[in-house]
Amino acid sequence: MKYYQQQPNAFPNIYLNDLWGEIQACPYFSINNLNRDFVGTKGFSVVFQRSHLPQVEQQFPYFKPYLDLALQPSCNAFYLNPLQLKEGSRVDPHIDRSLRSYCKTIEPPLVVSVLYVKVPQDMEGGELVLRSHKRQLGQIKPQMNTLLYFQGDLTHSVNAVKTPGNRLSLVCEQYSLSETELQQIPKFTIESRVAQSTTKKRK
Numbered sequence: 001m002k003y004y005q006q007q008p009n010a011f012p013n014i015y016l017n018d019l020w021g022e023i024q025a026c027p028y029f030s031i032n033n034l035n036r037d038f039v040g041t042k043g044f045s046v047v048f049q050r051s052h053l054p055q056v057e058q059q060f061p062y063f064k065p066y067l068d069l070a071l072q073p074s075c076n077a078f079y080l081n082p083l084q085l086k087e088g089s090r091v092d093p094h095i096d097r098s099l100r101s102y103c104k105t106i107e108p109p110l111v112v113s114v115l116y117v118k119v120p121q122d123m124e125g126g127e128l129v130l131r132s133h134k135r136q137l138g139q140i141k142p143q144m145n146t147l148l149y150f151q152g153d154l155t156h157s158v159n160a161v162k163t164p165g166n167r168l169s170l171v172c173e174q175y176s177l178s179e180t181e182l183q184q185i186p187k188f189t190i191e192s193r194v195a196q197s198t199t200k201k202r203k
Ligand SMILES: O=C(O)CCC(=O)C(=O)O
Pocket: 081, 083, 091, 096, 114, 128, 156, 157, 158, 169, 171
């Protein structure tokens, strides 16, 4: 794949409605747990190795159709995160490398897949801008039910959303790691503000 590709009408519409509802109802879904590039966003993350895909699908059955379609056979570690932006939210330029917190030397993912689960009608702003070095490769206006894949080493950002309503995407950073790198990655864990506040209680 050169830079990026888009697959429109990736799923039956009923699945998108289901995903939307399940993510909104998920107790882990909370103000952003990512980093300071993510301004005013909500989400949670599931980190897993391919060996633990069955556990992910058991705990989050509604992710299964997405994972069945989007996961690349050559990848062995994944960082899956629903990401919601509302009016005023944005994501500043970054290269996805969320597994870096577990392995300092990690390379960017091979590919990142993004399903646009919900996009407000007539949304202004909210475009995904892809760059390689300083060159802009594309400015993608999210379309509901489009599954986008982009090369994991691209710098990207999401323009500020300027209109009301929620923009929900389901993002998966897909890594092809060496055995030594893989050993440093959790087999299955959930990252969430909510999980942290309940599991890491102060003494
Ligand atoms: O929702 C998008 O268009 C991309 C979001 C993103 O860059 C990320 O979650 O790392």
